[in-house]
Amino acid sequence: MNFVIPPGPRPAVLVAGTSASFPVRRVYCVGRNYAAHAREMGSDPVREAPFFFLKPADAIVPVAASITVDIPYPPQTANYHHEVELVVAIGTGGTNIPAESANDHIWGYAVGFDMTRRDLQFALRDKGRPWELGKAFDHSAPIGPLFSASQCGHPSHGRIWLTVNGATRQEADISDLIWSVPETIAHLSKYFALYPGDLIFTGTPEGVGPVLRGDRVDGGVEGFGELSIRII
Ligand code: MN
Numbered sequence: 001m002n003f004v005i006p007p008g009p010r011p012a013v014l015v016a017g018t019s020a021s022f023p024v025r026r027v028y029c030v031g032r033n034y035a036a037h038a039r040e041m042g043s044d045p046v047r048e049a050p051f052f053f054l055k056p057a058d059a060i061v062p063v064a065a066s067i068t069v070d071i072p073y074p075p076q077t078a079n080y081h082h083e084v085e086l087v088v089a090i091g092t093g094g095t096n097i098p099a100e101s102a103n104d105h106i107w108g109y110a111v112g113f114d115m116t117r118r119d120l121q122f123a124l125r126d127k128g129r130p131w132e133l134g135k136a137f138d139h140s141a142p143i144g145p146l147f148s149a150s151q152c153g154h155p156s157h158g159r160i161w162l163t164v165n166g167a168t169r170q171e172a173d174i175s176d177l178i179w180s181v182p183e184t185i186a187h188l189s190k191y192f193a194l195y196p197g198d199l200i201f202t203g204t205p206e207g208v209g210p211v212l213r214g215d216r217v218d219g220g221v222e223g224f225g226e227l228s229i230r231i232i
Contacts, residue, residue, distance in 0.1 A: 011057040013089065013110060013199070014064055016145035016225060021062070022089055022107065025197030027055040027141060028188060029085075029114055033178050033203025040206050050179045050187050053131050055114075060199075061142040061229075068228040073213050074137050077117035080231075082211050083204035084162035084170050084219035086155070087112040088181055089146050093195040102182035103154045105194065111220055111227045112143040113162075114201050118210075141201070144227035154181070158222035160205060164215050172205030174221065179203075 001007075012021035031051045032038040063069045073080060091107025114135070121134025157175035161168065179187065184202060188194065211217055211231050220226035 011060045012062060013060065013143050014062045014145040015108075016065065016147050022146050023197050024057045024060055024199055025195050027057055027059065027199045027201065028192070029053050029055060029135070029201040030179065030184055030203040033184070034172060034176050034205040035178060036172070036206035037204055037208065038178075040208070047178060050184055052188060052191070053135055055136045055141050059136060059138060059141040061139050063142050063144050063227050063229065065145055065225065068216065068230050069142065070232045071115070071139050071142055071229045073231050074117060074139065076133075077119055079117070079119040079210055081116045081118040081208050082162055082164065082169065082217050083114040083116055083208050084160060085112050085114050085201045085204050086160060086174050086181075086221050086224065087143055088185070088200040088202060090194050090198040090200070091196055093193060093198075095189050095193045097185055097189040097194070099182040099186040102185035103149070105185060106149050106154065106181070107196070108146040108148040109152070109155065109221070109224045110144050110146045111225050112141060112201055113217065113219060113227060113229065114204060115140045115142065116208075142227060142229050144225045147224050152223060155221070155223060156180075158224070160221045162207070162217065162219035164209075164211060164217055169209055170205050170207035170219070176205060177202060
């Protein structure tokens with residue numbers, strides 16, 4: 001194709017155990033998908049339909065295994081938060097995907113951080129405005145290597161955790177998800193046609209909190225890798 005400006009690189013996630021990468025199309029995120037986190041955000045964790053927001057694909061920062069990547073403290077916030085999440089990578093697209101067959105659409109899983117300018121998110125939320133300034137900023141989606149479902153299966157339980165400077169801040173089990181991964185895909189695919197390359201951040205457990213320059217943030221999901229960043 002003949003572009004008038006250089007088209008730029010395609011955002012991509014690393015794949016564990018290979019030199020290959022997974023090209024990213026869209027980044028969907030689920031809000032309040034663990035009951036205790038919904039409570040700490042000031043909501044009743046009733047099982048109302050899940051809600052979604054998006055980040056731009058180029059908010060992804062791919063992080064290799066056993067590497068700590070520097071992430072810049074973002075501008076225009078005084079309350080920059082960590083959120084550790086199980087991330088689902090879509091390998092086969094579809095619309096109106098039934099939960100019963102949703103796993104067939106999953107290429108694999110990774111650990112991601114839904115980094116958040118909490119002060120901006122809350123100010124926007126309280127005015128009924130869109131969340132992009134709080135959620136969709138540059139470098140807001142560090143993500144570890146993908147583990148293929150064909151090799152690692154589909155997790156229904158497993159520890160999800162996050163530490164700041166070695167101290168545990170978030171610790172739960174992905175079986176605590178209010179909406180399971182297949183249920184989330186079923187809901188999301190009613191509203192958007194999913195395509196190969198789409199990522200879904202499935203929500204964070206309780207214990208979110210601020211990070212500062214110099215902090216090291218580690219997180220993981222049992223069986224699906226770890227992720228390490230340093231805030232600079
Ligand atoms: Mn989140």
